Amino acid sequence: MTENFPTTFTLLKNHAYLLVLWLAILSGQDVIAGQAEVDKQYQQAKTLKEFEEIAGKIKKLLAQDPGSHEWEWRLARSHYAIAKRSKDSRHYDLCIEHSNRSLEIRPTAIGYFFRALCRGKKGEMQGIWSSLGIIDPFEKDMKKALEMDPSIQNGGPNRALGKLYLELPFFLGGSTDQSIYHLKEAVRISPGYAENHLGLAQAYYAKNNFIAARKSLSTLLSLTDNVTDDEDLLKIRTQGQELMKKIPRDFQSND
Template sequence: MKQFFLLLFIAGGGALFFGCASPQTEHAKTGNGLSWTVEELTEKAKEASSSAQHATEASEIKNFAQRGREFAEKCIERAPEEAACYYYRATHVGLYYKAHIFGYQDGVKQMISDCERAISIDPSYDYAGCHRLLGQLYTNLPKTTARSNGIIRDLSKAEQHLREALRIAPEYPENHLALSENLLAQGNVAASLDALVRAKKLAPQWKLDTSFRLWEMTAHELEKKIAQVTQ
């Protein structure tokens, strides 16, 4: 499960959202429903996502994820037809269970529900972000689960989502990286390498993206795995 959540690379941006106010102040403003606009709530959720992805301590990740989810849920209350609100709630649920594995199946179901809702509203949001997220999710889930109704790895379904992400946003490197990982998991090494090469060719155009360093790490790990298989 650790690998699954580490590979949920969801693009975010901006500075730490605690920069202008204490966590208690941000929490109070969100909890009391004061006058955040939908755009502000979305940006706060996005900033929290970026902060959580770059945090190193489980407690930090969990804290950022909880804050970000609060912003996303307030966004849903204000604008139930905004894809971004559901996308960032799915994002923060995933990040939360990165730091708190217990009960992750409930989180998986919430992520799927939110992403399906976001896709129904705007499948292109964040470079097909929810198709990409679902593709990564179904690629990296465990093969089995103790729950009779649990959700497990489904490489075929994952590939369908990732192919759709590439159809919508072929210029986005992370979509190619996610497909490369999926194809490698299916044993299609040549196609996995092709997708990785495409991602690396596109990446220099995205150096300002806050996920750029994570992409570099992912590409490096994929290169090592492909090399091991082809030796």
């Protein structure tokens, strides 16, 4: 019995290690499944109440798993959606706060993206979008997100930079050429995302390239043809229809 003790002990230790490893794997799988479920709920949410419920759920999950950058940026994303619908700038502050926490834990493209987005939207609401104090951090964060992962949020970093360069006056860095470049990249990365086509059409229109603008708008209208209950897509479609009406009649017919 004494001679077999080390072997028995080793076997028990190995079994314990495997059990701990197995439990850790199961726990990790549960977390990933939970994140996927929250992402699905976010994509399907349409009302302010639904986004508030998602934010509440993530807060509870963060209490159970503090220090998770995955939950921090998802909470930032939820506050961004709430701010858009409630017009309450406090939620942009909360978006920035949770993006900061996410980036402190682990720098990621999605963390930089939402921090920039909420900084920009907050500045826009306050009427100081032309302030260099807003532009520089926004641009730096978006470029960092672009460098790390240009595919996030359906080409989001390129889309955001394209809009920035379109909206800014030239003396603050605005450029329709740079806008078109980034928005074309957004379309290339995510051709099925309607907002990319709207942004590109707006940039082409600003450049007086009405043929290209009409082509982008036609794609946008095709992508949103059967939309009936998505408020964001309906707004994008309406903006596209209004811009199409502004294109000179000589450029309205098919090529």
